[in-house]
Amino acid sequence: MTPSDFQEQLSQLPSDTPITAQHILAILAALQPKPARDQNYSQWDNQKIIDQDTLAEWLGESPRTIEKWREIPGKGPAFIKRQGKNVRYRVEDVRNWFKKNTHNSIGEWQQAEQEELTKRMNGKVKKLSFGGMEWDSFTATIFVDDKPMPFFETLDPEMNITGYEVQWNEAGSLATKFLEQLAHSPKTVIRTLQEDKTDLNQVSHFLVGETIQKRTLAHAIATFPTYETEQYKELVIEMLDSGIDFTITDEQGRNAIQLAMECGNQFLMKILSSYSLYWQLQTELPSRPIGQENRDKA
Incomplete structure (x- = not known):
């Protein structure tokens, strides 16, 4: 249900x-919003390296979407790929990608986040993102x-x-x-x-x-x-x-x-x-x- x-x-x-x-x-x-495992993105050091799943959670996208982005030049954040290693992302590159692709003000974003939280607490959101x-x-x-x-x-x-x-x-x-x-x-x-x-x-x-x-x-x-x-x-x-x-x-x-x-x-x-x-x-x-x-x- x-x-x-x-x-x-x-x-x-x-x-x-x-x-x-x-x-x-x-x-x-069942009714409380489930927080991401780590949402202190603003406090992360620019040189911090994160994996694909962490990036997907940060962006609110599925890992499969992140994979598809890598196939299209300029579609997603720059990534690090070494032979025999999994794909990794540098926080600074992710933030630069955000700046390039963000068109609303921080205030509008925060307001939207608050509205989403309020709706979820009132049981009006049909899907959980995690x-x-x-x-x-x-x-x-x-x-x-x-x-x-x-x-x-x-x-x-x-x-x-x-x-x-x-x-x-x-x-x-x-x-x-x-x-x-x-x-x-x-x-x-x-x-x-x-x-x-x-x-x-x-x-x-x-x-x-x-x-x-x-x-x-x-x-x-x-x-x-x-x-x-x-x-x-x-x-x-x-x-x-x-x-x-x-x-x-x-x-x-x-x-x-x-x-x-x-x-x-x-x-x-x-x-x-x-x-x-x-x-x-x-x-x-x-x-x-x-x-x-x-x-x-x-």
Whole structure:
């Protein structure tokens, strides 16, 4: 959901709704603007050397945009490239590039920054900018006895709240499309993705805290706080029939099945087990893997 959607649901809660410290931390993580890791750009020494990701964060551009600039003479700041080394930028060169390409006054810039901050605090900004990337939706998870559950299903004083997590999804990513479509019929979701010729196993970026992780939609499903409904089950099965692979590993070498087990996502594990058993009974194969072999049916 977007910050605005989240704030609207919060405003509709009864005044006597029980809220724990973990709920408050999750709310702050979702609605507060996330500052860049280092915004004291004006205090940096001119000879300081920075990398591409730092420059992207400074300029509010994606690293991919910075890369494209280097292919066009004069498009971006001068850069340093030594054989066998990553591209680096000198702060003085970046500042000179700023002077050449800045047309508004400092006062106007500061006013715009303040207006942006005010809008974000009021929940009117739909996207979060961090790490040179944009994030347009998030999942607020509350852990009950270490099991992930949707935020608004955990407002119960009898529950043992053990933690929280807010995961932001890369703007326009497959995870964002999937999470936004949970209210629709499973076949509609799949049809929409197929019409867009979407690769269900493409890698997307996820922001957890201040760490950007690369994962697939299967990983997002595994860690998603599960609504144990028939609609959710149908959607996962439609995804499996369409070739989603739960065996692809992330940067830490973990696949979606392992993540589901770690998160205590028993509902998803039951769906995957039933799906595998179904194909074991329907075919002469010893088992139907929940992985790449699914794609031959898609």
